[in-house]
Amino acid sequence: MSVCSLYRVTMPCSCSESHLGSCRKQLMFCVSRGKARRRAWTRVSCSAETRTVVIGLAADSGCGKSTFMRRLTSVLGGVAEPTRGRNAYSNTLVGDATTVICLDDYHALDREGRKEKGVTALDPKANNFDLMYEQVRALKSGVAVEKPVYNHVTGRLDPPELIRPPNILFIEGLHPLFDPRIRSLLDFSIYLDISNEVKFAWKIQRDMAERGESLESIKASIKARKSDFDMYIDPQKQFADVIIEVLPTRLIPDKSAPEVLRVRLVMREGVKHFTPVYLFDEGSAISWTPCGGKLSCSYPGIRFFYGPDTYFSDEASVLEMDGQFDRLDELIYVESHLSNLSTKYYGEVTQQMLKHADFPGSNDGTGLFQTIIGLKIRQLYEQIIAGDSSHGLKRKQLRRCLRLSPV
Numbered sequence: 001m002s003v004c005s006l007y008r009v010t011m012p013c014s015c016s017e018s019h020l021g022s023c024r025k026q027l028m029f030c031v032s033r034g035k036a037r038r039r040a041w042t043r044v045s046c047s048a049e050t051r052t053v054v055i056g057l058a059a060d061s062g063c064g065k066s067t068f069m070r071r072l073t074s075v076l077g078g079v080a081e082p083t084r085g086r087n088a089y090s091n092t093l094v095g096d097a098t099t100v101i102c103l104d105d106y107h108a109l110d111r112e113g114r115k116e117k118g119v120t121a122l123d124p125k126a127n128n129f130d131l132m133y134e135q136v137r138a139l140k141s142g143v144a145v146e147k148p149v150y151n152h153v154t155g156r157l158d159p160p161e162l163i164r165p166p167n168i169l170f171i172e173g174l175h176p177l178f179d180p181r182i183r184s185l186l187d188f189s190i191y192l193d194i195s196n197e198v199k200f201a202w203k204i205q206r207d208m209a210e211r212g213e214s215l216e217s218i219k220a221s222i223k224a225r226k227s228d229f230d231m232y233i234d235p236q237k238q239f240a241d242v243i244i245e246v247l248p249t250r251l252i253p254d255k256s257a258p259e260v261l262r263v264r265l266v267m268r269e270g271v272k273h274f275t276p277v278y279l280f281d282e283g284s285a286i287s288w289t290p291c292g293g294k295l296s297c298s299y300p301g302i303r304f305f306y307g308p309d310t311y312f313s314d315e316a317s318v319l320e321m322d323g324q325f326d327r328l329d330e331l332i333y334v335e336s337h338l339s340n341l342s343t344k345y346y347g348e349v350t351q352q353m354l355k356h357a358d359f360p361g362s363n364d365g366t367g368l369f370q371t372i373i374g375l376k377i378r379q380l381y382e383q384i385i386a387g388d389s390s391h392g393l394k395r396k397q398l399r400r401c402l403r404l405s406p407v
């Protein structure tokens with residue numbers, strides 16, 4: 001009887017039962033005289049995959065990126081927290097499955113340098129796109145990086161921090177969609193398009209109430225950034241897969257009331273792993289005023305609209321919500337009329353919204369659409385990983401990526 005050496009092979013497989021993990025199977029087999037004799041599947045384990053999915057979130061400063069990120073990381077499992085350890089001024093958030101890096105960290109000119117050269121942080125000259133590209137590319141391929149840290153308190157660059165590749169990497173900031181090399185690394189992209197009236201209202205609320213700035217200085221800062229915003233930030237929306245537009249309501253005639261919002265979720269057609277959400281009937285144009293016995297609406301009420309549209313000459317679907325909810329638990333009524341939500345169980349959108357009822361925008365379309373995008377990103381991630389796994393099962397590829405180790 002020949003002596004048999006035992007080998008173990010680890011290979012990917014699909015893992016529907018896992019939340020955000022992926023599945024690895026181990027095959028034990030016995031080799032004698034160069035031939036595999038006996039084999040047995042030994043273990044199926046759900047574990048973090050090395051594949052990093054990269055999502056870009058672009059918006060001007062004070063447009064709700066951090067608030068959006070808090071919702072997203074909650075939907076994706078876990079709370080994203082500041083990186084523990086060395087730098088208290090780190091801008092990075094690390095969660096169980098996600099890492100959020102803020103692209104302010106790639107400012108090539110610090111506050112003093114920008115002042116000397118007379119440029120704003122929105123100007124590409126003030127940012128190091130080569131390094132941004134190299135580091136996002138490294139993380140996407142599973143390699144940790146030493147990322148710079150821009151310190152918003154001192155206005156200087158601090159010593160770099162170590163960033164390990166997560167399951168999902170969010171790059172948020174002023175320019176995630178600016179450089180074509182970086183755009184090519186993104187699996188999905190979002191642009192927050194906040195109208196001037198609303199941006200102004202949010203900025204006043206934050207910078208006056210929380211940071212003690214004067215109304216005059218806020219106005220001056222918005223004015224000083226306006227031309228660079230129009231030139232370098234706003235055009236990025238043409239490259240986004242999904243755009244969330246936030247505008248004043250149309251429900252109150254002759255008044256731009258930024259406290260009541262009309263929010264439009266623009267979803268480009270044909271985006272890989274993303275199916276647009278629809279109301280009642282896919283592809284139809286529908287206007288819906290749901291305020292009746294099942295949804296309490298005080299003045300000025302709520303109006304939904306859904307229909308096909310074009311965005312920068314591309315086909316898109318738009319879902320719009322104007323107005324605000326009185327009672328968040330009644331959102332289930334709206335949720336039950338929406339399709340393609342990528343929920344895992346009935347009422348998941350409502351449950352997520354109730355969980356974070358204290359976040360800004362929870363009673364209007366901003367919170368609702370951010371939550372839906374979170375669920376869509378979760379599905380996108382799972383589909384990408386499942387795709388990798390089933391490809392991994394193809395024999396030729398499998399041979400290339402097998403890790404063969406004697407037991």
Ligand SMILES: Nc1ncnc2c1ncn2[C@@H]1O[C@H](COP(=O)(O)OP(=O)(O)OP(=O)(O)O)[C@@H](O)[C@H]1O
Nearest residue numbers: 060061062063064065066067202205206360361366
């Ligand atoms: N959906 C919303 N509804 C109402 N207010 C909001 C909403 N989102 C954000 N805000 C408010 O706007 C202000 C800016 O939000 P946030 O800090 O999330 O923006 P940001 O884009 O991360 O800003 P920065 O880039 O300057 O750090 C905050 O005061 C926040 O409460």
Ligand SMILES: O=C(CO)[C@H](O)[C@H](O)COP(=O)(O)O
Nearest residue numbers: 060061104111121152155174
């Ligand atoms: O636009 C910004 C962030 O999105 C900031 O203005 C930019 O990062 C510069 O920061 P600071 O004003 O703290 O020097």
